[in-house]
Amino acid sequence: MSRTFLKMNGLGNDFVVIETLTQPFDPSAEEIRAIAKRGQGGIGCDQVVAIDPPKSEGASAYVRFWNADGEEAGACGNGTRCVAWLLMQSGGKDHVAFDTSAGRLSGVMAGDKRVTVDMGPPRLDWNQIPLSEEMDTARVELQVGPIDAPWVHTPVCVSMGNPHVVFFVDAPVTDEFAQKTGSLVEHHPLFPEGVNVGFAHVVSRDHIKLKVWERGAGLTAACGTGACAAQVAAVRRGLTDRVATVEFESGPLVIEWREADGHVIMTGPVALEFTGKLPETVSA
């Protein structure tokens, strides 16, 4: 029996969302790639998201994420906002908690089709990113660049349950630069699990412009965990205060690295594009 899905996005970072309450979903990497493929029979998305029945007390669901390349990812910020919104809508509630491989996340409504999610605390030790060798994650010894472009160096690394490296740049970077340099870093040996590559331009103490080359998805319109990582990185470097707007070309997220408990709080929009049926071939 073919399965219903919802096509959603957060600032254009888009998802095929599948609820598995009635039908278990254990896709192969190939099946994920077939769903994510843009054109040629695929639905097309940056990530696939599964909403599974809860596994623990107090959670409304257990949520899994896969990148378009078929590999599972530990976290997805924009996808988390979309899932929180769906669960609150279907439960008729204005707050929700659910579990992911990165831990317990919680969301509250923040206006019409706007959600605030507690993404939990960042992980900052070298072996939590993870890096392949011990290093100060606030000043990572790495310099990278294609032959014909300026180099980036001395980034900050942060995990939000998924690995991020954030380069601070003097001006917003082009898509071409992000693609050329991001693809060089994504599978660099310093990152044994790969890495999402952020290029952050600090406009002021409460405003960052960001572009992210995502692990397993490439250049996306926005990256929620990337925005969290960029703000944590900027605070660690003394470049922004605890609350900042992290702006993508597709729009802004508001990120707070909360002093009280060290959690990262992300607020932004969600969009439901359409619903559909997966092709029969995706039997998972």
Ligand SMILES: N[C@H](CCC[C@H](N)C(=O)O)C(=O)O
């Ligand atoms: N590419 C990421 C997963 C999706 C992150 C992004 N879409 C977000 O909104 O956080 C990774 O491999 O860790």
